[in-house]
Amino acid sequence: MRIFIASILLIIAYHSFAQTGPNKYWVKLTDKDNNQYSLDSPELFLSQRALVRRQTQGISITNTDLPVTQLYIDSLKSLGLTIHNISKWFNAVTVETTDTDLLDTISNLGFVQGSEKVCTFKCRLENNFTPAIVDHSKSLSVNTYNYGVAANQIEMFNGQLVHNAGYTGEGVHIAVIDAGFLYSDVHPGLDSLMNSGRLLGTKDFVDGDNNVFDHHQHGHNVLSTMAALDNGGMVGTAPHASYWLLRSEDTGAEYRVEEDNWISAAEFADSAGVDIINTSLGYNTFYDATQNYTYEDLDGNTARMSIAVDLASAKGILVTVSAGNEGSLSWHYINVPADADSALTVGAVNEQAEYASLSSTGPTFDGRIKPNVAAQGKNTYLASGASGYVTGSGTSFSSPLVAGMAACLWQSNRGLTNMQLLHVIEQSSSQYNAPDSLLGYGIPDFYYALLLIEAGKDEKPLKNDLFTVYPNPFSDEMNIDLFPSDSQTVVLEVIGANGQLLYNSEFFVMAGVRNHIVLDSRDIGDFSFYCIVRIITDKKVYKEKVIRAK
Incomplete structure (x- = not known):
């Protein structure tokens, strides 16, 4: 399976309104004055887990953590605007109105700064799956699990050895922000997740409700590479982690509002206290070629979604991002937000651990190594439909494989910061000493990463002076x-x-x-x-x- 979500952002320096979709606008606010909350009482707007994450990693609570001032939201509503989504990190709201005369009224409000011009995009999801033949009779061997069809993609980076050591993601919270999770609630490979209390919740930032099981199954495919626990059928990389399932992508839309949805979903995940966000979505081109992202935009600081990834990372969250599937196309570069400075961007290799030509390449425009690492993204096994397993291809699936293993590593040492975890994954990788623009630092060896982490608990972790x-x-x-x-x-x-x-x-x-x-x-x-x-x-x-x- 490949996912292409192409969009356009034309910046006009925050001095005009951003039309993010039919009758939808991104409105930037000036401040958070007259706020109903205070930084002195963060427990009123952040969960205990979110507070502990900040405390553990030495992260201060800042103005970006404060919710948007309710008085401003109520004032916009009183004009007849519908509030679609709210962003505390950017201090902005997405509003909906069919009355274009209201735009002049909004621009004259003292608490409105303005916004940038944003145009439409095309979202395309392709489903090219090959059914898998599952043999549940295969022996367990010496591993904790019989991985079934997923054995190759797990063993390629020694994930089985991490599981054998007792680390399966337990206690780590992962948010999957995607296009929908159709069939995840009924697929037998995800029964353990659904029935054990490890499904933390669901939220739909497109429709504004909590039902994520009535839309596209791309998120279902992604989730299964981490959460599946069907011994002898398919086992994912973090079978005992806990998950939030968040929908931000409207697969039938052609408008930029999905990016705003993603930002709101990431902020929700932060407040809920998640440790890891996986996003297998990416943006680069549009119907109107003049509105496309250029290579020069891939600097980690231009696209709003890339900035949001960095903001999530600044809160102590590890954000894994798929590199993109344009490696063999004229646009062969990574997508937004894979260019984000602090994203753990994941490319793809095939079953033989060789570069998969579909995988988007780096470096970023400002010369940084991207992707950071790679995992199997060609003929990756995943759950599909209400039962059964298939192979699909795309960095959409290599990214969650890495996210799940990162959860297992974090379980082994909860004192690590997100950036320490990211760097130890890079250091364990196959071409750490000679990174390139295809696979970055290469394929991680998660067992070696575990050894480095365990050494670092009370020993010298990454450097030997002795x-x-x-x-x-x-x-x-x-x-x-x-x-x-x-x-x-x-x-x-x-x-x-x-x-x-x-x-x-x-x-x-x-x-x-x-x-x-x-x-x-x-x-x-x-x-x-x-x-x-x-x-x-x-x-x-x-x-x-x-x-x-x-």
Whole structure:
């Protein structure tokens, strides 16, 4: 499945009204004076989880957290305007009216700053699925789950090893902002989510109600890659996480109001206390070619939705975003909001872990690496319809795969900030030392990321001052230099990617001098593309990832 949501934003410096759809306008307000809430009592407008997230990550509560002044909203309503959505981050409202004479009246209100001109867009959802053959009789092997059809997309980044370690997303809250979740409430692969109390709630920012199960199934497909728990059928990357299902996309519309819907949905998710937002939506082109985004707009600070992603991140939320499906088209760049500075933008690879030509490319206009990482987005398995599984293609599905695994990592250490989590995922990836515009830092190794996080709880997480390992990658010999502060006996271990102990020995090392150890590859034995060298001292444990040269 591929999703294309193309839109246009023509900025007129916040000095005119933004027509975001038929009879709909984005109105920017000047301030939050006469507000019914105060920053001194944030518990009145933020959930306890939202407050704890800010406290844990050292984030201050600011004016952007305050709701829009109700007096201003009531004043707009009194003019006969219908309030469609409200944004506290941008201090703006989306209003609806058929009376264009009211626009002059609104512009003369003292609390109205104005807005930007926004034109129409085309949204196109394509459903090109191949049914999957599910064999529930396959053995569980040594893994916690029998992943069924999802085995390849999970094992490609060692997700099964993270699950085996006991991390399945439990206690982590994920908001899925999408086009609808048709069939999610009846598909047997999502029974565990629906019946265990882990469905936190639903909200439709298009129709203004709470029913998200009566529209497009794109969100259903996306959700299943994380939340499915059908042992032997399909298991997702975060089968025990909790989920908010939020609809922001009107698949039948051709107007910019969907972007405003997304912003309101993200703000709702923040206030509800979610940890992760996944969005598999993207914007770039329009019917009117003069209104298209240009490459120059992909700077992370131009498109309103990209700015909103950064605002969500500033609140401590990890936002995963699909890169886009235009890799083989004339517009081959990432979409908005994949250009956002703090987004964890996810590209796509095929079943063989090779770049999938559909995946949109970077870098951003200002030269930043995008996508950040990649996961299987070609022939990805997912739930479809009221039962069964299919393969679909698109970064819409690689992004939630990564979001789910991020939830598992966060479960292992709730003290991490969202940016620490993002960076450790990048550092675990296959081409961290040589990122490019196709896959960014590459395919994450989530088990290695878990090792880094566990080391960081009470050890040196990302840098070893005690020892160095070289060359890296290595082929025949691995050299280890140790520089301990105290003379002592240390334990040297080499651990394979699957957790198997490959080598174990004790060495007495002297303080103040270089202690040189050489390991022959024959001493270590066979292992996959990397191993973990672990030095256990009398005070700490140090770890380093070492790659075997091909």
